Amino acid sequence: MSNFTGISVLLIDDEAAWLHGLSLALERATGISRITSCNDSRQVMQLLQTTDIDLILLDITMPHISGDELLPLIVEAHPEIPVIILTGINQIELSVRCMKLGAFDFFVKSVEQQQLFTSIQRAIKMLALQRENRQLNQHFLNAELEQPEHFSKICSCDPQLLTICKYLEAVAPGPNPILIIGESGTGKELFARAVHTIGRPNRPWVALNAAGLDDSVFADTLFGHLRGAFTGAEQNRAGMIESAAGGTLFLDEIGDLSPASQIKLLRLLQEGEYLPLGADRPRKSQARIVLATNADLQQRLAAGTFRRDLYYRLAAHQVKLPPLRKRSNDLPLLIKHLLEKLAAQLGKPAPDYPAELPILLGTYPFPGNIRELEGMLANALGTHQKGTLSMASFREAIGPVTDSAGEPGLQKSQKKLRFSETLPSLEEAGQLLVNEAMQRSQGNQTIAAGLLGISRPALSKRLKKYRATSPTGN
Numbered sequence: 001m002s003n004f005t006g007i008s009v010l011l012i013d014d015e016a017a018w019l020h021g022l023s024l025a026l027e028r029a030t031g032i033s034r035i036t037s038c039n040d041s042r043q044v045m046q047l048l049q050t051t052d053i054d055l056i057l058l059d060i061t062m063p064h065i066s067g068d069e070l071l072p073l074i075v076e077a078h079p080e081i082p083v084i085i086l087t088g089i090n091q092i093e094l095s096v097r098c099m100k101l102g103a104f105d106f107f108v109k110s111v112e113q114q115q116l117f118t119s120i121q122r123a124i125k126m127l128a129l130q131r132e133n134r135q136l137n138q139h140f141l142n143a144e145l146e147q148p149e150h151f152s153k154i155c156s157c158d159p160q161l162l163t164i165c166k167y168l169e170a171v172a173p174g175p176n177p178i179l180i181i182g183e184s185g186t187g188k189e190l191f192a193r194a195v196h197t198i199g200r201p202n203r204p205w206v207a208l209n210a211a212g213l214d215d216s217v218f219a220d221t222l223f224g225h226l227r228g229a230f231t232g233a234e235q236n237r238a239g240m241i242e243s244a245a246g247g248t249l250f251l252d253e254i255g256d257l258s259p260a261s262q263i264k265l266l267r268l269l270q271e272g273e274y275l276p277l278g279a280d281r282p283r284k285s286q287a288r289i290v291l292a293t294n295a296d297l298q299q300r301l302a303a304g305t306f307r308r309d310l311y312y313r314l315a316a317h318q319v320k321l322p323p324l325r326k327r328s329n330d331l332p333l334l335i336k337h338l339l340e341k342l343a344a345q346l347g348k349p350a351p352d353y354p355a356e357l358p359i360l361l362g363t364y365p366f367p368g369n370i371r372e373l374e375g376m377l378a379n380a381l382g383t384h385q386k387g388t389l390s391m392a393s394f395r396e397a398i399g400p401v402t403d404s405a406g407e408p409g410l411q412k413s414q415k416k417l418r419f420s421e422t423l424p425s426l427e428e429a430g431q432l433l434v435n436e437a438m439q440r441s442q443g444n445q446t447i448a449a450g451l452l453g454i455s456r457p458a459l460s461k462r463l464k465k466y467r468a469t470s471p472t473g474n
Contacts, residue, residue, distance in 0.1 A: 007124055008034040008052055012044055012067070013059040013086075018109075022057070022086075029117050031284060041065040048078055055123055058103075060087035060094065068098060075102035080130070082123040086116070128175055145169055150194045154187065155337045158327040164191070164319045171317050172198035177269050179314040180292040182321030185369030188292040189250065191321065195290055196248040204247030206240045206287075211253035215260040220277055222251075223264075229278025241274055245286035255295025255306065266310045324369045328362040334370060335361075338377050339389075346381065353389040359442050360391065363451060364398045395450070431466050434459070 009032055013019050019037040027033055036051060038044055041062045047053075056074065060067035067085065074083055082104035087094070095106040104126075105119045145151060151165050171178065172195045180188045189207070196205050210218060224239030241249055257265065268274050269289065273282040291314065300306035324330075335353060343350035366372050380393045424432065433452060437459075441447035449459040 007032050008036070008054045010047070010053045010056045011035060011037045012041060012056065014039050014041070014062040025113055029113065030120065041070055044070060045073060045077065048074070053081055054127055055120065056081055056083045057086050058083050060085060060089055068094070068101070071098060071101045071103060082126065084119055084123065131174070147198055150197045153190055154194070155333040156327065156330045157333060158322070158330055160322055161327065164321065167319060168195050169198060175288065176316050177289045177291060177314060178317040180290065180319055180321065181297070182294060183323050183369055184294045185371030186321040186323060187370055188321060189252065192250045192290045192292060200247045200288055204244050205250070206244035206247065207250040207252065208240050209252045211256045215258050218257065218261045219264060223274045223276045225277035226279055233278065239276060241268070241285055241287055247287060249287040249289050251289065251291045253293055254291045255293035255297055255300060259307070262307045262310050266307065266313060269313050324366040324373065331358040331361050334373060335377065338374050339381065342378050342381050351384055351387070351389045354391055356444050356447060357389070357391055357394065359444050360394060360398070360447050363440055363447060430462070434462055434466065
């Protein structure tokens, strides 16, 4: 069962002994410690005005005010609080009446406690979802981030990324897992850390890259083991989920997990429980879990290599980071930030860069995204002596791959042009290509010539020719 230590529960019953026993059992089974008991139904409404209550367990047969009389009063005054009826009367008519009055669930006291605790779990999960929805609705009414300092390492002016940041800011305090999808090098861990600092500040941060881990290594690393669990296990070992208690566990590349590891992860996310190797009783997770992958999970679902139930469990809070080629407007910000960071590491001032550098890099698809951009800048900075940063190393790194609108690694020989039913003449096609190159290069003739594979004088000659034949002279 999930960690519900912050939940406040009110138990209402005129039998003090029953209240005491239920309180102990509830805390032992769920970890809920904020439990208030009330054995006088006349005090309930006043108690709800002065005490923060998340969930109510209500008896029916009580002196003064019965439970079925109290129920509609609670529902009307506090509709946000789920009420579970727990009574000694086993009558279908009473059950139906209570449910119509607004009860969340109905149990007879003789029922197995596990059924009751499962209902409590459902009620609390419903509460969490309702609160997150309210937070999201309220959050998106605000135009800006409420805590921008937590996203200070993310350099962007892209509206799509701002929306992602606002969404993560809104759901960060909640308990549900968050899945961050993005190509390698898009900064998934930066966003995960932002979630951690908002939702679990000053608490443990533990990260695990699941790529390449077989099932036994994954289970031992994540869940730990007891002494004697296997040959060589000479002492107990705490797993990462235990080390992250109260904080955040970040699991990267979960798309590469084996089917057996996916089952273990599903149980951890769904039940909030894990089983250390060699243990015979599950333990409760106390960590917020953030996950990431660069895999296309939809493709893996279709191929049958990723579990559908695990995917649906992760779908509640999911964001997809855009690749760098889809946010070329961020290049000036990123270049400046990364140059300052890299120069500081080398103990020298950050150099200025040519104004055409972001334009040139904007023609490149960056299959390695921001990590690749940082590598390019580090290489250029390593050979830099003085003055403005040279563009030579960038031109060499880009090579023949110049289509930022295409897929990463798309070579010129692989490109296909699309035409309408009427083909343009060779002259018209040439003019269209030149116009497109000038548009992509933002009017920079050197870069446009590189895109077309011709010299700058040749491009200049073509531009003059097209302007001369244009009806407007432009």
